[in-house]
Amino acid sequence: MLEIDWFLGISAIMFSIGIIGVLIRRNAVVIFMCVELMLNAVNLTLVSFSSFHGNIDGQIFVFFALAVAAAEAVVGLAIIIAIFRNNLTVDVTEINLLRW
Amino acid sequence: MNPAILEIGPLAIPVWAIVLGVGMISYLNSAAILVYAERRIAAFIQNRVGPNRVGPFGLLQPLADVLKLLLKEDVTPTHGYKKLHAIAPMIPVITALLSVAVIPFGAGLYVTDINAAVLYLLAVASLGVYGVTLAGWASNSKYSLLGGLRAAAQMISYELPMGMAVASVILMTGSLSLVDIAESQSMWWNFFVNPLGAVIFIICAFAESNRTPFDLVEAEQELVGGFHTEYSSMKFGMFFLAEYMHVFIGSILITTFFFGSYHLPFADLYIPADMNIWLKGILDVSVFTLKVCFWCFVFIWVRWTIPRFKYNQVMKLGWARLLPLSIINFMVIATIMYFTN
Amino acid sequence: MIVYLFILLAVLAIGSALAMVINKNVVNSALFLVINMVSLAGIYLLLNAQFLAVIQILVYAGAIMVLFLFVIMLLNVEDEEKLFDKFRVKYFLAFILGAAVVGQIFYSIAGVTDMLPEISSNMAEIGTVEEAGDVLYTKYLLPFEMTAILLTAAVVGALMVAQYKIKKG
Numbered sequence: 001m002l003e004i005d006w007f008l009g010i011s012a013i014m015f016s017i018g019i020i021g022v023l024i025r026r027n028a029v030v031i032f033m034c035v036e037l038m039l040n041a042v043n044l045t046l047v048s049f050s051s052f053h054g055n056i057d058g059q060i061f062v063f064f065a066l067a068v069a070a071a072e073a074v075v076g077l078a079i080i081i082a083i084f085r086n087n088l089t090v091d092v093t094e095i096n097l098l099r100w
Numbered sequence: 101m102n103p104a105i106l107e108i109g110p111l112a113i114p115v116w117a118i119v120l121g122v123g124m125i126s127y128l129n130s131a132a133i134l135v136y137a138e139r140r141i142a143a144f145i146q147n148r149v150g151p152n153r154v155g156p157f158g159l160l161q162p163l164a165d166v167l168k169l170l171l172k173e174d175v176t177p178t179h180g181y182k183k184l185h186a187i188a189p190m191i192p193v194i195t196a197l198l199s200v201a202v203i204p205f206g207a208g209l210y211v212t213d214i215n216a217a218v219l220y221l222l223a224v225a226s227l228g229v230y231g232v233t234l235a236g237w238a239s240n241s242k243y244s245l246l247g248g249l250r251a252a253a254q255m256i257s258y259e260l261p262m263g264m265a266v267a268s269v270i271l272m273t274g275s276l277s278l279v280d281i282a283e284s285q286s287m288w289w290n291f292f293v294n295p296l297g298a299v300i301f302i303i304c305a306f307a308e309s310n311r312t313p314f315d316l317v318e319a320e321q322e323l324v325g326g327f328h329t330e331y332s333s334m335k336f337g338m339f340f341l342a343e344y345m346h347v348f349i350g351s352i353l354i355t356t357f358f359f360g361s362y363h364l365p366f367a368d369l370y371i372p373a374d375m376n377i378w379l380k381g382i383l384d385v386s387v388f389t390l391k392v393c394f395w396c397f398v399f400i401w402v403r404w405t406i407p408r409f410k411y412n413q414v415m416k417l418g419w420a421r422l423l424p425l426s427i428i429n430f431m432v433i434a435t436i437m438y439f440t441n
Numbered sequence: 442m443i444v445y446l447f448i449l450l451a452v453l454a455i456g457s458a459l460a461m462v463i464n465k466n467v468v469n470s471a472l473f474l475v476i477n478m479v480s481l482a483g484i485y486l487l488l489n490a491q492f493l494a495v496i497q498i499l500v501y502a503g504a505i506m507v508l509f510l511f512v513i514m515l516l517n518v519e520d521e522e523k524l525f526d527k528f529r530v531k532y533f534l535a536f537i538l539g540a541a542v543v544g545q546i547f548y549s550i551a552g553v554t555d556m557l558p559e560i561s562s563n564m565a566e567i568g569t570v571e572e573a574g575d576v577l578y579t580k581y582l583l584p585f586e587m588t589a590i591l592l593t594a595a596v597v598g599a600l601m602v603a604q605y606k607i608k609k610g
Contacts, residue, residue, distance in 0.1 A: 002447055002487065004557045005550055010451050010484070012546035014458050014477075016539035021462035023535035029467055029513055033474050036505070037458055040481055043497075051488040051568070054561025056576050059493050059568070063577070066500045067588040071595035073505045077512045078599035084516050184468070215569045219495040226503025230475070233507070237468060237514050249514065252507060276570050 007048035015041035028080050028090040032073070039069050126389075127200050130396075131344035132162035138344075138400050145404045166337065174333040177240050184238035189335045191231035192342035198224045199349050204282045206362045206384030217278040218266055221353070222259070225308065229255050231342065232310075232317065232327045239330035247326030250411065251317040255308055257418040262304035264426035265297040268433050269357050282361035287368045289360035296429045298358040300422055305350035306402065307418070309343065313406040316414055351395035355388065359395075362388040447487055453480040471509050478502045489564040492573045 014037060021034030043062045050058025084090055136151075136159065143150025152158040176182055202217040204210035214220060229252050236248015270276055272294065273284045291298045307314040318326030328339045355361060362384035364371065375383075409417070454477050461473035478501045485494035566572065577585055 001559060002443065006447065006451070007484070007488070008550050009547065010454060012543050012550070013455055015546070016542040017455070017458045017462055019542055020535045020539040023538065024532050025462065027467060029509065029516075030461075030470050033470060033509060034462065036501075037461065037474065037477065040478065040501070044481060044484065047485055047488055047490050047493060049557075051490060051560050051564050052557040054563050054567060056567050056572055059490055059573060060576055060581050062493055063496065063573070064581075064584060064588060066496060067592060070500060070505055071591050073508055074595045074599040075602065077508060078603040081512060081516070081603050090516065181468075184472075215491055215571075216495045219492075219499060219570070223495050223499040223503055226499060226507075229503070229507050230472075230510075233510055233514070234468075234472075237510075245514065249511065252511060256504070256507065 004048055004052045008045060011041045011044040011048070014038075014044070026091050026093050028083070028092050028095075029077075031092065032076050032080070036069060036073070039065060122385075124200070127197070127345070127348065130348040131341045132166075134344040134347060134396060134400075135162045135165060135340075137396065138403075141397065141400045142404045145401070169334055169337040169340075172333040174335065175330075177330045180240040180330065181238040184234050185330075186335070188231050188235035188238055189331065189338035189342075191234070192228050193338055193345065195224050195228040195231070196342055196345035196349055200352075202278050203352055203356060204279050204361065205388055206381050207283075209381060209384065210279060213277055213279045216276050218270060218276045218281075221278075222263060222266070226256075226259060228342075228346075231339075235331065235339070236327040239327075241330050243324045243329045244327050247317050247323045247329070250323075251310060251327055254310070254314065254316060254414060254418075257415060258304045258307040258422075261300050261418065261422035261426040262308065264423070264430050265301040265304065266357060268294055268297040268426075268430045271430070271433055271437065278356060282356055282363075285360045286363045287366060289358065289363070289365060291358045291360075294358070294429070294433060296425065297433075298354075300426045300429070301358060302354055303417075303422060305354055306399070307414070309346040309350050309399070311343070311347070311399065312403045313409050314414060315408060316411050347396060347399045348392070351392045351399065354395050355391040359391055443487065447484070450480045450483045450487070453477075454484065467513050468510065471506060471513060474509075475502050475506045478506070488568075489560060490568040492568060492570045 018034045018038035018041060021037065022031050025031050025034065043065055046058040046062050046065075050056060050062075080090055083095060087095055089095065139161065140150045140158070142148075150158065151161040154160040154164045176185055199221055201211050202214060202220055204213075232251035232255075233248045236244040236246070236251070239245075269281060269290055272290065273281045275281065275284075310317045315326075317323075318328065323329070328336055331339060360367075364387055371383075457473040457476040457480065461470045461477065464470045464473060478497060482494040482497040482502075485491075485497060561567075
């Protein structure tokens with residue numbers, strides 16, 4: 001039957017794929033998506049512990065994490081659009097001026 | 101698990117399978133029947149005859165249409181994105197098919213009764229946006245892209261008042277299961293107690309199906325053909341199929357949420373509780389089918405009667421009229437329920 | 442049966458996550474992330490968390506990722522042509538760091554294995570909408586209201602940032 005180690009294993013692998021993505025990609029939108037992937041990996045950990053403990057609190061925490069992720073995506077994408085307006089690129093290696 | 105299995109004993113699995121089979125066949129064929137119905141009703145409204153040559157009364161016209169679509173050349177834009185261009189038409193069809201899983205066709209006649217059926221329906225409906233958006237993007241055409249983005253914006257905007265209207269139904273039923281929602285309307289249809297919610301839901305269902313008066317997505321005068329400008333042959337046929345399936349699922353949802361599902365109005369007063377199970381099943385399914393047919397007719401009727409909105413009017417209607425109205429409706433119902441219970 | 446289902450979903454989740462990171466095309470990356478989220482919803486179902494599974498599709502796949510796609514299409518972001526064409530020390534370090542994180546987490550998981558052998562038997566009742574709503578509106582009422590304020594603030598902030606006009610002269 002299913003064991004908690006497997007779920008934690010998937011979560012760990014997904015989290016580190018997210019880390020690698022954040023480090024190697026240069027497109028701001030993709031970096032953002034990698035952050036979402038890492039958030040998802042952590043959510044999976046919380047849900048699996050919640051299920052194996054038989055306690056719903058972990059799932060409620062994931063619910064809040066979803067709300068925060070939505071808020072973060074909205075603000076983050078707005079910032080990316082603002083950057084794109086000024087620099088005409090979303091490549092993070094080329095956005096090196098802290099003024100406009 | 102499934103009431104039909106418990107009640108009928110040895111005949112259990114066949115009944116379940118028959119319901120599923122009939123449901124799926126009618127669902128798949130609904131598009132063909134609706135195409136024929138649409139053309140005949142449109143012709144009637146415009147004082148024409150409509151297709152009447154293929155088969156008796158032109159009944160085989162949908163077959164001829166499909167044959168035509170199949171035999172056409174399948175064109176893919178040279179600079180388009182070929183893989184997504186092929187995948188995009190499947191998405192709306194798949195999401196439309198997925199939603200039938202939770203719909204009750206009669207007392208105990210359903211595929212599955214999941215605990216979060218309403219959320220499931222909303223989730224599946226929200227996945228349908230990908231089809232039109234990706235079709236618009238993969239075609240590498242400005243008209244397609246604009247059509248796709250318009251479609252996505254419109255569908256997301258109208259999901260909110262739709263969700264609030266459904267929330268007011270959930271509030272009265274106290275359950276997210278469609279089976280419970282259907283069962284709770286045996287005496288009073290939700291339309292009688294929550295008419296404003298019903299009107300909002302119907303408008304949103306019209307907007308979600310992307311048909312006139314909300315067909316900004318494929319507004320011919322501005323966008324050529326909208327997101328499916330670059331589609332031909334059976335890929336276009338898939339979008340066509342999905343549109344009629346969305347009409348059908350919209351009718352089913354309007355019926356289930358607000359118009360008593362498979363119940364006749366005030367059914368508790370005159371339908372005996374100990375009715376023969378087969379008789380009850382046949383009655384339920386035919387009542388449900390009749391209501392769905394009526395709402396499909398209304399969809400077609402509206403399409404051929406009302407002209408198209410402007411895009412800013414659609415957005416204004418969604419965000420500035422329907423959304424506040426649905427929230428007020430929700431709060432009023434919540435207050436009334438708080439004071440009456 | 443359930444184990445095969447789990448393996449299928451796990452392969453799908455990890456495979457799509459990998460494909461998302463190494464794909465040059467941004468739209469493809471976003472779509473792979475959608476696949477990843479849908480398969481995660483499937484894994485939530487295996488964990489008997491029906492409510493979260495549906496919410497995951499509704500919020501992540503249905504709303505957040507559509508927003509991402511919208512922004513990608515509006516900005517018309519070009520592909521990253523130079524992703525893996527030449528070896529860079531940066532990539533190597535990134536992989537080392539990723540491997541280190543995986544190793545560390547696996548090491549700590551291996552230390553506490555067999556503590557929770559099975560999915561809790563009362564989970565089938567706990568994962569439902571009723572239970573979640575019950576806890577959400579009693580025990581976690583204040584955080585729940587706070588999310589409402591957070592989301593409002595996010596919408597207002599996003600409008601402020603995205604609609605900001607630079608004054609000429």
